[in-house]
Amino acid sequence: MDPSRIQAMIEAGLPGARAQVEGVDGVHFEATVVASQFAGKLPLARHRLVYATLGELMGGAIHALALRTLTPEEADAGDS
Structure with missing residues (x-):
């Protein structure tokens, strides 16, 4: 699995996200995701949003994804 493919899937699944x-x-990854959809959500809910983009x-x-x-x-x- 290519990190750029994972990045594209996350950004497509969370419009406006970086x-x-x-x-x-190729199986263990780390990702930083910045998205307005995370506002007001606890970390577990945020992670579930990202996982949903990867299906x-x-x-x-993707064996492991640290978020x-x-x-x-x-x-x-x-x-700052």
Whole structure:
């Protein structure tokens, strides 16, 4: 599995989202996802939104996905 494909799927499934995905072995990945859809949601709900964009790949072609999920406001606050 290619990290750029995962990034494209996340960004397509969460319109307006920005995703950065890394993974060197093709099955274990780390992603930072910034999306307005995360506003007011707890981390588990945010992760479920991301997992939903990847469907059956989770647990199959994607063995593990470590997530950092932020709203745009949270991402901007971290940049300062």
